[in-house]
Amino acid sequence: DAGVTQSPTHLIKTRGxxxxxxxxxxxxHDTVSWYQQALGQGPQFIFQYYEEExxxxxxxxxxxxxxxxxxxxxxxxxxxxxxxxSALYLCASRQAGSGNQPxxxxxxxxxxxx
Amino acid sequence: GENVEQHPSTLSVQExxxxxxxxxxxxxxxxxxxxxxxELGKRPQLIIDxxxxxxxxxxxxxxxxxxxxAKHFSLHITExxxxxxxxxxxxxxKAGGGADxxxxxxGTHLIIQx
Numbered sequence: 001d002a003g004v005t006q007s008p009t010h011l012i013k014t015r016g017x018x019x020x021x022x023x024x025x026x027x028x029h030d031t032v033s034w035y036q037q038a039l040g041q042g043p044q045f046i047f048q049y050y051e052e053e054x055x056x057x058x059x060x061x062x063x064x065x066x067x068x069x070x071x072x073x074x075x076x077x078x079x080x081x082x083x084x085x086s087a088l089y090l091c092a093s094r095q096a097g098s099g100n101q102p103x104x105x106x107x108x109x110x111x112x113x114x
Numbered sequence: 115g116e117n118v119e120q121h122p123s124t125l126s127v128q129e130x131x132x133x134x135x136x137x138x139x140x141x142x143x144x145x146x147x148x149x150x151x152x153e154l155g156k157r158p159q160l161i162i163d164x165x166x167x168x169x170x171x172x173x174x175x176x177x178x179x180x181x182x183x184a185k186h187f188s189l190h191i192t193e194x195x196x197x198x199x200x201x202x203x204x205x206x207x208k209a210g211g212g213a214d215x216x217x218x219x220x221g222t223h224l225i226i227q228x
């Protein structure tokens with residue numbers, strides 16, 4: 001049973017460029033969340049997708065956008081990259097349902113901005 | 115929005131002793147409180163969680179307590195072992211409607227001294 005998978009594992013970009021990160025949720029999960037984890041910090045919530053719609057958004061600018069596909073996989077897009085966007089980007093998935101279901105994380109994509 | 119404070123930032127204990135990590139939250143509507151363990155270069159892994167209708171939960175050497183009135187919750191690890199060394203994050207969220215993005219604390223670096 002595959003867990004949450006993310007690609008690529010590492011990425012190097014320059015300021016001003018655009019990037020797309022990908023996430024496949026754990027089998028049986030249909031809700032996907034994205035988090036940004038700066039070095040030495042806790043993960044910060046970017047947004048959450050369910051039924052191909054953005055259901056909740058954290059305090060991130062609209063340079064950060066996403067998408068969820070019918071197979072529940074998801075993409076995170078970041079435009080006009082800044083040096084401060086350098087971080088580990090984590091995807092987490094969970095089953096939908098009443099109450100809170102535990103979120104399970106992928107290994108992340110390490111994004112470096114030069 | 116929700117704010118989660120976590121203390122201490124670093125905790126060093128002798129192997130075999132107990133470790134306690136404390137968190138406070140600001141939003142009284144939060145009702146789900148997971149704890150994640152993150153080893154260097156790895157994904158956050160859920161180790162235990164608690165919902166607001168429960169005051170305490172135990173799983174072998176790990177326990178979590180929740181005080182809704184005071185808006186704080188704590189992680190207790192007994193009989194610590196070298197493999198418990200990692201960064202621990204507390205988090206909080208609200209149930210319902212697919213809108214349960216996690217707000218994390220800044221983490222506690224737990225060091226188990228041999």
